Amino acid sequence: MLETRNLTAGYGAITVLWDLSVTFREGALTTIVGPNGAGKTTLLRALTGLIPHQGEILLSGTPLKGKGLMKTWDLVAEGLVMVPEGRLVFRDMSVEENLCLGAYPTRCRGRLSSNLERMYTLFPRLKERRHQFAGSLSGGEAQMVAMGRGLMAEPRILLIDEPSLGLAPVMVKEVFDIIRRLKAEGTTIVLIEQNTSVALSVADDVHLMRSGKVIFSQAAADVNLDHLHDLYFAREGQAA
């Protein structure tokens, strides 16, 4: 459903992703793991049009460039939605205002009220705090707002960047229960996660990135965690 072919991208003169080819299957949860600086977030930024790229990104078999889909808002309109890392929320807006911002694509504006109710069913805590400033939420609650805001755009493909970062174990469990539920509902999910055990517990497919490349890909059910960790922690130059 979503695929890159020889994707090269970075920041100005700095190339981060090198000739990266990877496929994200429809309806599957694909996790990307890898050490700090491997380029995982950069990959999501390229996929969502936040940074320019060379090579191809294909959505349902058609190159984005060919479809004229290069801008982030056009991609969101197509159902490609990212929940950024760091629980980026609008701190001076209420929980509900943050959620409503996610509903800007024309195709889902008519369902704003029903989608809002759905978010409050998924995240009952947010209903209690709907009028609270997002800046006053705990890390886990802010993560829920970021996810809820993404879901308000009715994603076909949801890209989630490090949802467990800085959260207490009980919050990690809550957030991953939601991710499992979204997967069961059929949403295609790409999950960036540093916690390999947690990632493997929900994933169908796993890719390991190092130095801007995918160096290992396997069905999650077949992954040997020790082997994955050997590759993950190998010193530069030993990884492949």
Ligand SMILES: Nc1ncnc2c1ncn2[C@@H]1O[C@H](COP(=O)(O)OP(=O)(O)OP(=O)(O)O)[C@@H](O)[C@H]1O
């Ligand atoms: N805005 C930017 N300008 C220049 N370089 C950047 C920028 N953002 C990221 N980089 C660099 O790109 C490389 C990959 O960063 P990226 O955030 O994609 O890695 P990551 O795998 O997501 O790491 P982490 O797990 O630490 O979040 C790093 O060397 C980083 O310093």
